[in-house]
Amino acid sequence: DVKVTQSSRYLVKRTGEKVFLECVQDMDHENMFWYRQDPGLGLRLIYFSYDVKMKEKGDIPEGYSVSREKKERFSLILESASTNQTSMYLCASSPHGGGSSYEQYFGPGTRLTVT
Amino acid sequence: QKEVEQDPGPLSVPEGAIVSLNCTYSNSAFQYFMWYRQYSRKGPELLMYTYSSGNKEDGRFTAQVDKSSKYISLFIRDSQPSDSATYLCATTSGTYKYIFGTGTRLKVLA
Numbered sequence: 001d002v003k004v005t006q007s008s009r010y011l012v013k014r015t016g017e018k019v020f021l022e023c024v025q026d027m028d029h030e031n032m033f034w035y036r037q038d039p040g041l042g043l044r045l046i047y048f049s050y051d052v053k054m055k056e057k058g059d060i061p062e063g064y065s066v067s068r069e070k071k072e073r074f075s076l077i078l079e080s081a082s083t084n085q086t087s088m089y090l091c092a093s094s095p096h097g098g099g100s101s102y103e104q105y106f107g108p109g110t111r112l113t114v115t
Numbered sequence: 116q117k118e119v120e121q122d123p124g125p126l127s128v129p130e131g132a133i134v135s136l137n138c139t140y141s142n143s144a145f146q147y148f149m150w151y152r153q154y155s156r157k158g159p160e161l162l163m164y165t166y167s168s169g170n171k172e173d174g175r176f177t178a179q180v181d182k183s184s185k186y187i188s189l190f191i192r193d194s195q196p197s198d199s200a201t202y203l204c205a206t207t208s209g210t211y212k213y214i215f216g217t218g219t220r221l222k223v224l225a
Contacts, residue, residue, distance in 0.1 A: 103161055106160070
């Protein structure tokens with residue numbers, strides 16, 4: 001069974017704080033993703049990583065950075081949290097593909113509130 | 116036009132009914148199709164994954180892809196109150212770019 005875990009289920013931070021969200025997967029997947037999910041907007045990709053130390057910007061990278069020092073771990077960093085970053089943050093992983101394998105697995109999510 | 120369209124619902128059905136959930140997509144390059152179930156305040160859980168056209172069955176769930184009409188369906192037989200959740204369809208052409216529907220809220224009434 002694929003397991004994607006996220007460091008916190010709920011987080012409350014103040015405006016201007018630096019926030020770290022951590023994600024770990026145990027299936028040796030090459031690809032890892034950070035999304036945010038907001039009502040009416042669906043899932044939006046923040047960043048994607050296809051290998052250690054490699055990253056690509058998604059649709060909404062502004063205000064975020066990421067770090068992938070180990071294959072199983074992908075961190076999302078909010079450099080200076082703002083109230084418009086209050087959201088549900090979802091981490092996901094997927095195998096590299098090839099053949100027909102592109103299914104994506106999600107973690108339980110971190111509900112971040114910035115006050 | 117959104118690349119993936121999904122009716123947001125809510126869809127209410129009695130227990131035991133057959134549920135049909137649908138998405139349409141616009142890009143013929145999409146080859147891989149997924150259905151997720153998401154309970155309130157939880158992460159999406161992968162239910163079904165299909166490649167290209169055809170049907171795939173897993174217990175009470177059947178996923179169907181019709182590439183000629185760009186239509187994706189999920190059927191739930193003998194629906195249960197525990198099936199009450201939001202169902203998301205998703206697709207990719209095989210790159211890192213996954214396109215998600217906005218989800219259909221399903222309520223199964225006991």
